[in-house]
Structure formats: C-alpha cells, structure tokens
Amino acid sequence: MKIYFAGAIRGGRDDAALYLEIVKLLRAFGEVLTEHVADAELTALGEPSDDRAIYDRDLAWLREADCLVAEVTMPSLGVGYEIGKATEWGRRVLCLYRPSDARLLSAMIAASDGVTLREYQSASDLKEIFDDFFATR
Amino acid sequence: MKIYFAGAIRGGRDDAALYLEIVKLLRAFGEVLTEHVADAELTALGEPSDDRAIYDRDLAWLREADCLVAEVTMPSLGVGYEIGKATEWGRRVLCLYRPSDARLLSAMIAASDGVTLREYQSASDLKEIFDDFFATR
Numbered sequence: 001m002k003i004y005f006a007g008a009i010r011g012g013r014d015d016a017a018l019y020l021e022i023v024k025l026l027r028a029f030g031e032v033l034t035e036h037v038a039d040a041e042l043t044a045l046g047e048p049s050d051d052r053a054i055y056d057r058d059l060a061w062l063r064e065a066d067c068l069v070a071e072v073t074m075p076s077l078g079v080g081y082e083i084g085k086a087t088e089w090g091r092r093v094l095c096l097y098r099p100s101d102a103r104l105l106s107a108m109i110a111a112s113d114g115v116t117l118r119e120y121q122s123a124s125d126l127k128e129i130f131d132d133f134f135a136t137r
Numbered sequence: 138m139k140i141y142f143a144g145a146i147r148g149g150r151d152d153a154a155l156y157l158e159i160v161k162l163l164r165a166f167g168e169v170l171t172e173h174v175a176d177a178e179l180t181a182l183g184e185p186s187d188d189r190a191i192y193d194r195d196l197a198w199l200r201e202a203d204c205l206v207a208e209v210t211m212p213s214l215g216v217g218y219e220i221g222k223a224t225e226w227g228r229r230v231l232c233l234y235r236p237s238d239a240r241l242l243s244a245m246i247a248a249s250d251g252v253t254l255r256e257y258q259s260a261s262d263l264k265e266i267f268d269d270f271f272a273t274r
Contacts, residue, residue: 010241011212046241055248072214075148078245080214084221104147104183106215111192 001030004065011076021123029134033061067092087114138167141202148213158260166271170198204229224251
C-alpha cells in the first residue's frame with residue numbers, strides 16, 4: 001500500500017507537528033511517499049527545490065499512490081489541487097478535518113465525489129479512522 | 138465564452154472587493170458563471186445552501202465553462218480542487234497571483250501543467266493580462 005499524505009506547506013505550517021503524528025500512524029498501513037510534509041524543519045517557504053521539480057515529483061508520487069490521505073483543516077491550494085487530481089484518477093481519498101467555530105471546510109472538499117471525510121479532534125482519534133479506511137478497499 | 142471565476146470563500150474573504158473588480162473586468166470577455174464569489178455580502182461562512190448542492194452546481198458550471206480564471210493569492214482548498222479538475226479536463230486556466238514577502242504560491246499551482254500564471258499588483262494591471270489571455274485560444 002503506497003500512501004500519499006497531503007498537508008499544507010506554503011499555506012501555513014501551524015499543523016506541522018500534527019502531520020508528523022499522522023505520518024507515524026500511517027506507516028503501520030503502508031509506505032508514506034511524502035514524509036517531508038511532516039518535517040518540523042520545513043517552513044512555509046517550502047522546499048529549496050524549484051517549483052517544477054517539486055511539481056513533477058509530487059504528481060509522479062500521486063500517480064504511483066494507492067490512496068491519498070489529506071489533512072484539510074488548514075486551507076491549502078496544493079492540497080485542494082491534489083484532491084482534485086486524485087478523485088479524477090479514481091484514487092481512494094481520505095480527508096481528515098478538525099471542526100472549529102472559526103472556519104468551515106470548503107464545500108468542494110466536504111461534498112466531493114470520491115472523498116471519505118472524517119472529522120476528528122486530536123491525533124488519538126486517528127488510529128480508529130485509519131483502521132476503518134484501510135480495512136475496506 | 139463562458140468563464141468560471143474562482144476565489145476563496147471559506148478560506149477567507151480578505152480579497153472579496155478585489156474579486157468584484159475581477160468579475161467586472163471579466164464581463165467584457167464573456168459570461169461569468171460564478172458571480173456570487175464576488176458578492177460583498179458573502180462571508181467565510183459561505184452560502185446558506187447545503188454542501189452537496191453547492192458542489193453539484195459548481196462542478197456543473199466548471200464542466201460547462203470554456204476557461205477557469207482563479208485568484209490564487211489567498212490559500213483555498215476549493216480553488217485548488219477546481220484548478221486540479223479543470224487542468225485534468227483540458228480547460229484553459231489563468232491563475233492571478235499578487236506576490237508578497239509574507240507568502241509563496243504553492244508549487245503545485247505555480248508549476249502546474251495547463252496553468253497560465255500571471256503575477257500582478259492591483260486590479261489596474263488586469264485588463265492587459267485578460268486581453269493577452271483571451272486573445273489566444
């Protein structure tokens with residue numbers, strides 16, 4: 001099982017520590033292709049590579065992946081773009097969202113065909129969500 | 138020419154006044170299917186409709202559109218998703234971006250196949266950008 005994990009980078013790194021928890025949990029279910037998304041040293045300036053190299057690598061990983069797991073609490077153009085592509089390509093997509101009073105999730109993600117949306121409060125809720133998602137194909 | 142204009146709604150409404158300037162300019166080039174994105178009364182809570190109705194309507198408009206024009210300065214999952222779909226469907230895509238020191242544009246948008254990216258500073262720069270984009274097919 002190859003897993004593409006998506007989280008905000010240039011959209012903002014407020015959730016970077018949580019992304020690391022997610023990546024650690026996902027390793028029990030398969031190979032996480034995008035572990036750099038959880039790198040605590042990666043800032044909102046993003047990776048030092050040029051944009052074309054990042055784009056080509058990430059699209060190749062997304063094509064190679066069996067599923068996309070996206071943390072969608074922080075708005076992010078790149079994460080939205082990847083969900084749009086993955087649903088178009090028939091990849092399974094799991095979106096993880098922490099509800100808050102301050103913000104609502106985009107209707108385009110919440111109601112998207114091909115997306116399994118699971119709300120949660122903290123990393124301790126995720127193992128059960130992943131058990132459910134990876135138990136069904 | 139049917140134009141799908143995309144801008145952040147639940148991602149944040151800081152640029153709503155600018156979206157209205159963009160919609161007014163775009164009307165010279167075709168029918169703007171998504172004028173509500175520029176509605177000054179639309180807050181980050183989004184439209185009162187349910188998410189599924191919004192999703193179905195917006196996806197139908199995006200399929201019907203000849204091109205997508207997206208303002209991508211404000212991170213937005215929905216705008217990213219629409220760019221992912223539109224590029225996959227072979228629609229022409231124009232992304233408008235205001236560079237700043239505070240934030241960098243997602244590499245997935247900046248380097249995406251099928252995206253024409255134009256940087257600008259204010260609405261007064263846009264007529265020339267639109268003249269260029271709509272002059273070529």
